[in-house]
Amino acid sequence: MQASIYTVYGPPEVLKVLKTERPVPQNHEVLIRVHAATVNRTDCAMLRAKPFIMRFFTGLFNPKNHILGTDFAGVVAKVGEDVTAFKPGDKVFGFEDTGLSSHAEFMCINQAKAIAIIPDNLSFEEAAASLEGSHYALNMINKVDHLKDKNVLINGATGAIGSAAVQLSKFYGANITAVCNTKNIELVESLGANTIIDFSQEDFTQIDTKFHY
Incomplete structure (x- = not known):
């Protein structure tokens, strides 16, 4: 899959669209094909590691997690064997503020986190923008x-x-x-x-x- 990746802190120019391995859902996780995601204040803070205290969570010298993105909307592609709340084909949206990772074609999230079915009257873009x-x-x-x-x-x-x-x-x-x-x-x-x-x-x-x- 392709993802927006950063390996050093800095301005938007440090981001690069690169190929990386598609994540594999664990037992309680949902694999989502991302259709829409936002760039919000959390992403900007983590990209630049400002304020400095952010580095104690994201990595002191370089980022530990190389993909940003908290808000997402997309379609369930696969579920872990213990997932009961969602099934492949479900249109979902949610907020992942710990692992991040929505600035990619695919992402995984635990079914117990902030994820829900998209209401019928919302597009993927509207659903993603409503979250943060x-x-x-x-x-x-x-x-x-x-x-x-x-x-x-x-x-x-x-x-x-x-x-x-x-x-x-x-x-x-x-x-x-x-x-x-x-x-x-x-x-x-x-x-x-x-x-x-x-x-x-x-x-x-x-x-x-x-x-x-």
Whole structure:
């Protein structure tokens, strides 16, 4: 298979598209033929190993893992003998933030990780692009007991994480106050915000409303 490979840290120019061996799924893993993947903040940080502390996870002098890529969408090509959640031919998407590897034609991921069937109304590209922000937003939301009828303030409501947080908080029944600029008010309303603060007109740190989160 072909993959985008880097063996030294640096700018995008250190990446090379090379042939490498196709991964073989272990007993609990799914082999996916990747149709779409993103380049996000995690990839950029690992490529350059910045901040320096990243090197304690990725390799002190050179990267231990030579293929980047966290978000993916594709089709299951093969499953390990203990896999029960997926079968060959399933259209799936997911987020692999430990092993990385989606910047390749094929990748493996454990069936217990963040992988799911793609909804029928999403393309591969749309599915892959929806993942990083929602992954981080959901991790934060899962750290609270419950959101139903709670007042939640979301600053930066139009970023990848913020826009996902608005939608997920709405799903869990929160009363959402979202902070954005004038041009994005209509978008944030469509995502489910109950109240919107235009930061170009108002300082949200000075309002009297009390928030649970």
